[in-house]
Amino acid sequence: MSTAERIRGGDIRLASRLIRNLEDNSPRAREIVKELFPYTGKARVLGLTGAPGAGKSTITDHLISSYRSTGYRVGVLAVDPTSPFSGGAILGDRVRMQKHAEDRGVFIRSLATRGALGGLAAAVDDAVHVLDAMGMDRIILETVGTGQSEVDVMNNAHSVLLALTPGLGDEVQTLKAGIMEIADLFVINKADQKGASKLYQELMRMLNMVSEHHSGWRPPVLTLQNIAHPEEFAEQVEEVRQKIDEHYQVLLETDILARRERRKARLQLLNSFRATLLDPIVEELEFSGELEDLIRRIESKESDPHSLADLLRARYLR
């Protein structure tokens, strides 16, 4: 059996290694993803984002349990774009691993990359394909999120859930309108804390201002009371899960799903193109020592970055 076939068969060790190799932009790993691609498209992908401390891990934990109780296999990808604000993903990873470590129906990985020119998006696209082809019915894509790279990553999600907490004060003010385009569900975590009802009202006002919601879907605002008993908390998360399922139904019944799939295909192509076009050139320039020379010419103001980029473009492009 080929590596791709063994991964499709659920070989966790091989899948883990493949994802590690994708982080490193390995060309061989990329070939395996090509083989896996025809077997993708079955999983439903939930994007889960929010500021650090918004309780994303807690929500993920409970969603895993909920999905497992229905017999679904669950994959989790915690995306950590090696930002200064990183580490959380890997930390959460370890904590959750303990709880679900014995469960063969749960596959949790964190993903980080330091690719020279933005290999993160392509690596995440690929990792989602891997989990999908492995037969994960539900995939949770968790990002510590405010940057553009996180938005790119959310491209892989059918539904995007934004977790918020009352503690973050001016948060809604700073979020503003743009968020409407990407969040399909809002969850106020720690809703028993001070400021929760104000946050709720502000979100509602913001949602009211958006005159036209995507084809009949108005993003719901759900709340999680963390002081609740564990069973009560699980019930609250069950409601969140129901809303996620409802959203997917709306996607199915309208043309939104098709439009999202098209946007996804587009971005995956561009992400892959960017990686495959640029990375080998930069490696070559580094290996030959020419990059060092070019940098020196910029430092000495003998030339400027744009003029040198133009020279490189003329050399490498047909």
Add this chain to the structure above:
Amino acid sequence: MSTAERIRGGDIRLASRLIRNLEDNSPRAREIVKELFPYTGKARVLGLTGAPGAGKSTITDHLISSYRSTGYRVGVLAVDPTSPFSGGAILGDRVRMQKHAEDRGVFIRSLATRGALGGLAAAVDDAVHVLDAMGMDRIILETVGTGQSEVDVMNNAHSVLLALTPGLGDEVQTLKAGIMEIADLFVINKADQKGASKLYQELMRMLNMVSEHHSGWRPPVLTLQNIAHPEEFAEQVEEVRQKIDEHYQVLLETDILARRERRKARLQLLNSFRATLLDPIVEELEFSGELEDLIRRIESKESDPHSLADLLRARYLR
């Protein structure tokens, strides 16, 4: 006089238009930056980052006043990577514009871009060059920040200041070690609020764990008490400013400045190369309608993103 000469002479209207055109990846704007480049390198650039609500705008406001009182010209670039969490930059912009609108020695602009393949970093590099060539003595580069794009942007800064607030709870836990590499100064804003001393202690413990600070610079942890009288608050910001100046002295006296300049030149070259190489190709593919075809082939699973990217690479690359 050429456009570049007029911008160097301080033509605010032309500079504003140039920055707008840089957001749109205009080739003409890029040519003007080439002309400006030899006149850059005089400004000191402060990177200011932190989660939404961490009080970045307040700090920027007071730093502007402080710099102005010494007669320095101050440029502010609020970077807004059109993320779902955007809008804050532009909002803050407007508020601050009112206060400093009459002051010809202050130039505030926000910068956003939706470039297909990551034009933000290149646009920010260029905008910093514009402000520098205009004769701004101090430049504050403000980002709402946790993503990789913000880290890329901070490449332009001599000193990076991270603003934190006690309200954010587990923040330090989720920040973790990586932050040490990029933050040169920490400021705890709203230090009169509950949790401030805990945050302070955690930061100190984290800093103690880093055995070797970059050549003798240990990032200081400063506090701002927002309940203070306005004059007292200004005094606290004055301390922050002094620390920023101290840090720059350390950069000067060691080889850190040279290393940072080298890294900056490298990233600016790569950012420009990425933009100039990819954007025209993607435009061409879009204009001809071929991109649509490729996307359809991915959607129908007739092919996969990597195989099509390989085809494009073979066609466009020498």
